Amino acid sequence: MLKFVKNHMESIEGVATYPMISLLIFFVFFALLFWWVFTASKAYIKEVSELPLENDNNQPKEDLL
Structure with missing residues (x-):
């Protein structure tokens, strides 16, 4: 399989630029x-x-407890 891929890739012109x-x-x-x-x-x-510490009301989660 690797030989097929190598031969196929060598047939593509300019493949070294990719x-x-x-x-x-x-x-x-x-x-x-x-x-x-x-x-x-x-x-x-x-x-x-x-941002991860705030809820939808822009209040910290600690205030809700």
Whole structure:
């Protein structure tokens, strides 16, 4: 099976460019994500980090007990 796949892949013209394009997309995505993490405002990060602790009425769950 592996021999068939290898022979089939070798018959595709320019097949070596696909892994390079995938690596480039991967690198660009994580570079942009890394940049966003360091440039995001601290107030936004704090607001978003507290979302799981709030209910639909914007009251902390501790107040409901």
